[in-house]
Amino acid sequence: MKVLANDGISQSGIDALEKAGYNVSTTTVAQEQLINYINENDISVLLVRSATTVRKDLIDACPGLKIIGRGGVGMDNIDVEYAREQGRSVINTPAASSHSVAELVFGHLYGLARFLHNANREMPLEGDSNFKGLKKAYAKGTELKGKTLGVLGFGRIGQATAKVALGAGMKVVAFDPFLETANLELDFFDGQKVSFDIKTISKEDVLKQADFITLHVPAQKEYVIDEAEFNMMKDGVILANAARGGVLNEVALVKAIESGKVARAALDVFEKEPKPEMQLLMNPALSLTPHTGAATNEAQDRIGTELASQIISILG
Numbered sequence: 001m002k003v004l005a006n007d008g009i010s011q012s013g014i015d016a017l018e019k020a021g022y023n024v025s026t027t028t029v030a031q032e033q034l035i036n037y038i039n040e041n042d043i044s045v046l047l048v049r050s051a052t053t054v055r056k057d058l059i060d061a062c063p064g065l066k067i068i069g070r071g072g073v074g075m076d077n078i079d080v081e082y083a084r085e086q087g088r089s090v091i092n093t094p095a096a097s098s099h100s101v102a103e104l105v106f107g108h109l110y111g112l113a114r115f116l117h118n119a120n121r122e123m124p125l126e127g128d129s130n131f132k133g134l135k136k137a138y139a140k141g142t143e144l145k146g147k148t149l150g151v152l153g154f155g156r157i158g159q160a161t162a163k164v165a166l167g168a169g170m171k172v173v174a175f176d177p178f179l180e181t182a183n184l185e186l187d188f189f190d191g192q193k194v195s196f197d198i199k200t201i202s203k204e205d206v207l208k209q210a211d212f213i214t215l216h217v218p219a220q221k222e223y224v225i226d227e228a229e230f231n232m233m234k235d236g237v238i239l240a241n242a243a244r245g246g247v248l249n250e251v252a253l254v255k256a257i258e259s260g261k262v263a264r265a266a267l268d269v270f271e272k273e274p275k276p277e278m279q280l281l282m283n284p285a286l287s288l289t290p291h292t293g294a295a296t297n298e299a300q301d302r303i304g305t306e307l308a309s310q311i312i313s314i315l316g
C-alpha cells in the first residue's frame with residue numbers, strides 16, 4: 001500500500017512503515033495537483049502537517065484514500081467530520097509535540113524578558129559606543145522566577161508549558177472552559193517526581209493576574225485575545241502565541257504594544273501564513289518564529305512513529 005507524506009515525515013516513521021510493507025513517498029505535491037497525484041499513484045494514506053489542506057473536494061475526488069493523517073495536533077486544515085462521514089479514518093498525534101511547543105514558548109519568554117531577540121542582531125557593528133549603548137538600552141530585563149504565568153487553554157500543550165513554568169519557579173494560573181482541575185507531574189532527571197494540582201480560574205482573572213501570558217487554545221471562529229482582553233491585562237505584560245494565528249487579533253496586539261499595555265510578545269503562528277503582515281515582521285517588540293513549535297527532532301520522531309503505528313493498526 002502507498003503512503004504519501006506530503007509535508008514530510010521522520011526517517012523513523014518511514015522505517016516503521018516500510019518494515020510493515022508500505023511504500024512511502026515524501027514528494028511534496030502542489031495543492032492543486034494533489035487529487036490527480038493521489039489517484040494516478042493509488043495512494044491509500046495521505047499524511048500532512050499544517051501546510052497541505054484536505055477539504056471536501058479532495059475527499060470526494062479520491063475514493064481510494066483510506067486514511068488521512070495529521071502529523072501534529074491541530075486538524076483545522078482537514079475536513080475531519082466530513083472525511084469520517086465518508087468512511088475515511090482521520091488520525092493525528094495529539095501528545096507528540098507538547099513538550100517541544102512548551103520549550104519554544106519558554107525560549108521566546110526568556111528571550112523577550114532579556115531582549116535577546118534584538119540584542120543578538122544589534123551587537124556592535126559600529127564599535128564600542130554601540131556596545132555601551134546596547135548595554136544601557138537592555139539594562140531593564142526581568143526574571144521569570146517568582147512571576148505569574150497565565151495559561152489560556154489547559155490541554156496537553158498548556159499543561160506541558162505550565163510544567164516548565166513550575167520548574168522555573170513561576171506561579172501558574174490557568175483558564176480552560178472544559179477543565180476544572182489538572183494534576184501536573186514534574187519528572188526530574190534522577191527519577192523523582194513532584195506533583196501539583198492546579199485549579200483553573202476564569203479567563204478574566206488569568207488576564208488580570210498574569211505577568212506573562214501564553215495561548216494554547218485550538219483554532220476557533222472568534223478571537224480569544226482581542227482589544228477587550230488586552231485591556232484587562234497588567235501594564236507591561238509579555239505574551240506568547242504558539243497556538244494558532246487566528247486566536248489573537250494582530251491589529252489589537254500592535255495597538256497594545258504601542259500603548260505600553262504589552263511590553264513585548266512572541267508569535268510562532270500568524271493570521272496570514274506563510275506571509276505574516278509586514279507590521280509584525282518589522283516590530284522590535286516582537287520575537288518571531290515561522291511556526292516551529294513542533295520542529296524538534298524528538299517531536300518529529302514521535303510524530304512519525306505514532307503515525308506509523310496507527311496506520312499499521314488500522315490497515316494491517
Ligand SMILES: O=C(O)[C@H](O)COP(=O)(O)O
Nearest residue numbers: 049050071072073074294
Ligand atoms: O498543530 C500542530 O501540531 C502544530 O501547529 C505544528 O504544525 P506543523 O506540523 O506544521 O509544524
